[in-house]
Amino acid sequence: MRIRLGCELSYDFPQPTPLVAILTVHYSHFASLETPDHLVTTPAVPIENYRDSFGNWCSRLVAPAGRFTLRTDGMIRDDGNFDPVGTDAVQHPVEDLPTDSLTFLLSSRYCETDLLTEEAWRLFGDTPPGWPRVQAICDYVHRHVTFGYEYSSPTRTAAQTFAEGRGVCRDFTHLAVSFCRCMNIPTRYCTGYVSDIGQPPPESPNDFAAWMEVYLGGQWWVFDPRNNAPRIGRILVARGRDAADVPLTLTFGANTLVGFRVWTDEQAAPAL
Incomplete structure (x- = not known):
């Protein structure tokens, strides 16, 4: 293709x-x-x-x-092909994580893990660790946050998105990234192109998209809390801790x- x-x-x-x-x-x-x-x-x-x-x-x-x-x-x-799926990918104990992944456990400009840890463990503490836990986080964010371009704000943080329940794709991603980090899962913020190839009409307006990569089972996996489904033609432009690193x-x-x-x-x- x-x-x-x-x-x-x-x-x-x-x-x-x-x-x-x-x-x-x-x-x-x-x-x-x-x-x-x-x-x-x-x-x-x-x-x-x-x-x-x-x-x-x-x-x-x-x-x-x-x-x-x-x-x-x-x-x-x-x-x-659609984004790879690895439903049996395991969550690593923190002591076994690669050193270069530890940065992606920390709080950052738009991902305030310190403000969301209690909620994260309340919501997801009983979910099976690994892939099912990350998917549960994406399912929750996808349901909890209402998408709308009119809700775009350059200063909205993950905690504010959680409280307001609205935002654009970067807000979905910041909230899911924060929840994953709260659960000790290294998670990177990504931005780039996501095509509508393979999607039913009508096509959405083209825009840059945000998604996340989580470290499970010895590798990084793509999750997309905004669309909450694998996509064809996802092309990375940049990754970092959150949107502040990749404007x-x-x-x-x-x-x-x-x-x-x-x-x-x-x-x-x-x-x-």
């Missing part, structure tokens, strides 16, 4: 403004790219690329005053977002 993917973000800047963008496909997918989704700007400016501490590909630049557009457009090969753009000055498009479209195989 071939998927064309990309995005276009347009801003108005009142003055030259430093900016960091995390918009290109994660390095773990580089081998699958037929056409790299290089970041292109209009007008063109110098771009410095680097890897952050989580391995995400970041682009650093200075946006000029006026209208400024960031765009990516690439082609990637996908196996066409699409981090701007260091005033600006107005005036245009936003995302696409993930299945493409025909190339002619022989």
